Amino acid sequence: MAGNPPRNRAARSPARRGRLSFVVRRALPERTCVGCRRRAPVHELLRIVVVAGESVSRLLPDPVRRLPGRGAHLHPDPACLELAQRRRAFGRALRFTGVVDSGELAEYIRASTVTSGHPAGRGSHSKVGRPT
Numbered sequence: 001m002a003g004n005p006p007r008n009r010a011a012r013s014p015a016r017r018g019r020l021s022f023v024v025r026r027a028l029p030e031r032t033c034v035g036c037r038r039r040a041p042v043h044e045l046l047r048i049v050v051v052a053g054e055s056v057s058r059l060l061p062d063p064v065r066r067l068p069g070r071g072a073h074l075h076p077d078p079a080c081l082e083l084a085q086r087r088r089a090f091g092r093a094l095r096f097t098g099v100v101d102s103g104e105l106a107e108y109i110r111a112s113t114v115t116s117g118h119p120a121g122r123g124s125h126s127k128v129g130r131p132t
């Protein structure tokens with residue numbers, strides 16, 4: 001006669017199941033540079049979009065990644081730009097045909113290359129293969 005055992009209210013334990021709420025940690029998102037075709041973290045690449053004009057389409061840099069439409073990714077590096085143009089990679093990546101004006105893009109890349117020197121974090125700057 002020693003009193004009642006305390007009632008065990010099992011309803012207290014939260015037994016919610018079926019919800020996988022853990023976040024899968026992925027590696028950094030990567031894209032392929034349309035110039036040198038190497039994969040790189042997106043933040044090392046410059047997003048490029050094409051703006052269709054009457055007769056000429058323009059390639060525009062999209063550093064804040066806000067412009068609508070398809071984007072191509074390129075190292076902000078004149079060498080990669082040249083490669084991409086030579087193999088018409090922009091047309092393939094951005095799905096357009098015809099004449100394209102890359103003046104603004106080239107200007108942007110040249111300016112960013114000059115101001116920031118060589119991009120930090122890229123170990124290899126030995127690919128300066130310039131045909132003279």
Ligand SMILES: [Zn+2]
Binds near residue numbers: 080
């Ligand atoms: Zn590249």
